[in-house]
Amino acid sequence: MKTILVTGGAGFIGSHTCLCLTEKNYQLIVVDSNINSTNKSLEKIKYMNPNSKIIFAKGDIRDLSFMRKVFNNARENKSPIEAVIHFAGLKSVGESIANPLMYWDSNVCGSINLLKIMCEFKCHTIIFSSSATIYGNTKTNPITENEPINPTNPYGFTKAAIETILKGIFGSSESSWRIANLRYFNPIGAHKSGLIGEDPLGEPNNIFPILCKVVQGKHKELRIFGNDWPTFDGTGVRDYIHVMDLAEAHISSLEFLIENKPQYLELNIGTGIGTSVLELVKTFESVNKCKIPYVFCNRRIGDVANAVADNKKIISLLNWVPKRNIKDMCKDGWKWQSLNPKGFN
Numbered sequence: 001m002k003t004i005l006v007t008g009g010a011g012f013i014g015s016h017t018c019l020c021l022t023e024k025n026y027q028l029i030v031v032d033s034n035i036n037s038t039n040k041s042l043e044k045i046k047y048m049n050p051n052s053k054i055i056f057a058k059g060d061i062r063d064l065s066f067m068r069k070v071f072n073n074a075r076e077n078k079s080p081i082e083a084v085i086h087f088a089g090l091k092s093v094g095e096s097i098a099n100p101l102m103y104w105d106s107n108v109c110g111s112i113n114l115l116k117i118m119c120e121f122k123c124h125t126i127i128f129s130s131s132a133t134i135y136g137n138t139k140t141n142p143i144t145e146n147e148p149i150n151p152t153n154p155y156g157f158t159k160a161a162i163e164t165i166l167k168g169i170f171g172s173s174e175s176s177w178r179i180a181n182l183r184y185f186n187p188i189g190a191h192k193s194g195l196i197g198e199d200p201l202g203e204p205n206n207i208f209p210i211l212c213k214v215v216q217g218k219h220k221e222l223r224i225f226g227n228d229w230p231t232f233d234g235t236g237v238r239d240y241i242h243v244m245d246l247a248e249a250h251i252s253s254l255e256f257l258i259e260n261k262p263q264y265l266e267l268n269i270g271t272g273i274g275t276s277v278l279e280l281v282k283t284f285e286s287v288n289k290c291k292i293p294y295v296f297c298n299r300r301i302g303d304v305a306n307a308v309a310d311n312k313k314i315i316s317l318l319n320w321v322p323k324r325n326i327k328d329m330c331k332d333g334w335k336w337q338s339l340n341p342k343g344f345n
């Protein structure tokens with residue numbers, strides 16, 4: 001049974017990935033500071049899969065001695081950490097503009113720390129949560145992995161910087177690294193049971209949790225940021241991906257890295273299908289039999305018209321295809337929100 005360290009594993013994408021990993025019989029060590037999560041998500045995973053083996057270590061990846069202890073304990077328990085899936089980080093674009101140093105410290109210093117400890121314990125396999133935000137305003141759509149890296153906000157710069165660090169490590173004298181940068185497009189939805197889902201601690205900025213709040217009556221209406229974009233209906237187009245498809249992409253990437261020679265991968269993770277804000281609203285309404293009041297507002301600073309993944313590379317390389325469509329995302333995401341209006345609490 002292989003042991004995998006999952007940083008940020010109590011969070012939205014991390015918890016869904018942990019569930020998939022336990023179903024594949026991996027033993028997990030989850031490190032999370034709970035700055036944007038609660039470990040109730042991990043308790044739910046144990047309930048959903050009673051055979052799961054998860055050790056939770058509460059702490060910050062920037063704490064070197066804590067991280068050393070985590071690796072050391074695993075080694076002493078004869079289950080050394082084989083690979084790391086690295087979700088831990090801050091992810092709000094607006095907050096990163098307001099407080100860039102906090103983002104450089106948490107995301108970049110945190111990742112450097114983690115990599116130092118991985119070097120110390122000769123653990124050379126890592127999957128990193130990157131983001132489509134690193135492409136910035138692209139000339140082409142769908143976006144391939146060869147698109148220039150051109151972030152437009154501090155959050156995006158931290159993700160691009162971590163990718164650069166990982167590339168440097170791969171090119172260094174230590175030739176045994178296995179690295180995958182997974183560039184997520186727009187993850188939404190939840191596990192179909194409605195037992196785990198997205199539960200951000202602060203005010204959400206992303207459309208899906210906001211849309212759910214409107215349906216719950218917590219917001220009067222959805223503010224649609226612009227109806228004058230150069231898209232077919234004037235609203236922003238995104239590549240929404242079901243969080244379970246994203247979780248499964250981590251399993252496929254992990255298995256691929258472990259089974260193959262050392263390598264460095266950059267992979268887009270999306271469905272390749274664009275959905276406009278209005279289409280998302282209409283699909284949500286028809287699948288969940290509800291009404292979403294909305295108003296058109298000015299464009300949001302930093303937004304782009306269109307961001308859709310070219311996902312040919314991951315599909316041809318890995319044993320993975322996205323299986324769930326936008327209706328599944330709306331149905332499963334709303335099931336979680338409606339069954340748990342207060343999240344995990």
Ligand code: NAD
Pocket residue numbers: 007008009010011012013014031032033034035036037038059060061062086087088089090091106110129130131132184185186187206
């Ligand atoms: P999330 O906030 O739900 O999960 C991140 C987890 O990391 C949280 O549980 C948080 O408590 C933990 N964490 C943060 N800083 C930490 C630190 N210094 N030490 C230990 N734990 C720490 O976010 P998510 O949506 O699950 O995103 C996971 C990763 O994917 C993030 O790195 C994010 O930047 C990236 N990503 C997310 C999206 C998205 O839309 N959700 C898109 C692209 C990339």
Ligand code: UD1
Pocket residue numbers: 091093094131132133155156185186205206207208210222223224225226235236237238277300301302303304307
């Ligand atoms: C945002 C971030 C991006 C990050 C991604 C995932 C910005 C500028 N970009 O991207 O860096 O990687 O989240 O965390 O913040 N929308 C509305 N009304 C709302 C909210 C959103 O109309 O209240 C629209 C947006 O204009 C966009 C679409 O919905 O067209 C999706 O927005 P969002 O969920 O925030 O994702 P991104 O803009 O892709």
